[in-house]
Amino acid sequence: MRTVSIIGFDGALASAITGIIDLFRLAGVTWARINGQMPEPEFTTRLLTRDGSPCCCINGLTIQSDGAWNEPHRSGNGSDLVIIPTIGGRIDRVLAENAELINWLGRFQSSDSGRVRVASNCTGAFMLAEAGLLDGRQATTHWGFSNQFRQRYPAVDLQSDKLVTVDGHVACAGGGMAWWDLGVYLVERYAGAKVARELAKAFVIDAGRTSQAPYSALQARRYHSDAAILRLQDWLDGHYSQPVNLHFLASLSGLTERSLIRRFKAATGDTPTGYLQVLRIEAARQHLENSRAAVEEVTRLVGYDDVSSFSRLFRKHTGLAPGVYRSRFGR
The missing domain is CATH 1.10.10.60 (Homeodomain-like)
Structure with a gap:
């Protein structure tokens, strides 16, 4: 089975952690149960924090971790896929509090696997960009933070209307509940289209969405002094x-x-x-x-x-x- 590591940090959005874990853990399972077949799990998941302590999410929920991402033997090679969830707290504060994690993410600058190795949901893209993983790459983030993202990371080709972007071994999902779309896409990449379709049906997910433009609002564009x-x-x-x-x-x-x-x-x-x-x-x-x-x-x-x-x-x-x-x- 493939191993998916979700990186927990204080101020993360709880649903973006637990939801993506549910999708991966139940790929090949829920559809089989619905149809009276023997479940065949495709993934194992683990929630990793800096020192293995619980993850304190923005809604007050505390989630027990499965270990630490900075353990010496955890160079990233133990995971087929690493996912950064949504930053639910103040973005600048969370980034400042996680300098060690951002430095650790820098080891994913390249990949020879030909597959997505690291992904983010929503404002989690700020962490990937802070680590330099998105420079020169297409990326997306929550539409409401697109101006802030562009100002902070001008080297990134931000496609704020897209729901999911994939550029090389890095994938990003747009706002809010886009972890649904990201999860189904990554399941397809790793386990095949059949498993992904069955997962989308089992979870009643519209897997055809490609844009977050219908949900976005006009950005004021007044961050200037002219x-x-x-x-x-x-x-x-x-x-x-x-x-x-x-x-x-x-x-x-x-x-x-x-x-x-x-x-x-x-x-x-x-x-x-x-x-x-x-x-x-x-x-x-x-x-x-x-x-x-x-x-x-x-x-x-x-x-x-x-x-x-x-x-x-x-x-x-x-x-x-x-x-x-x-x-x-x-x-």
């Missing part, structure tokens, strides 16, 4: 439904069009037009979630005339058509 751009953002926040063009926005900001594009991009990471689109899509999401207005009316309310063009743009940003989005998230 006063002219901040004033323009304030104006756009209240007038996004009005017809505007680049010439008008440049006049409003007191900048030339060329300077506006350059400074807006430097401050927010987006163009004025792109930022306006995101504002309109976020407003449309609110209408679809909280009102019964027809899609045609929502299109008009957020500043568009053509429903088909709006629908294509909405799908581009959220991964879902407006009607599908409403059926999933509407009241």
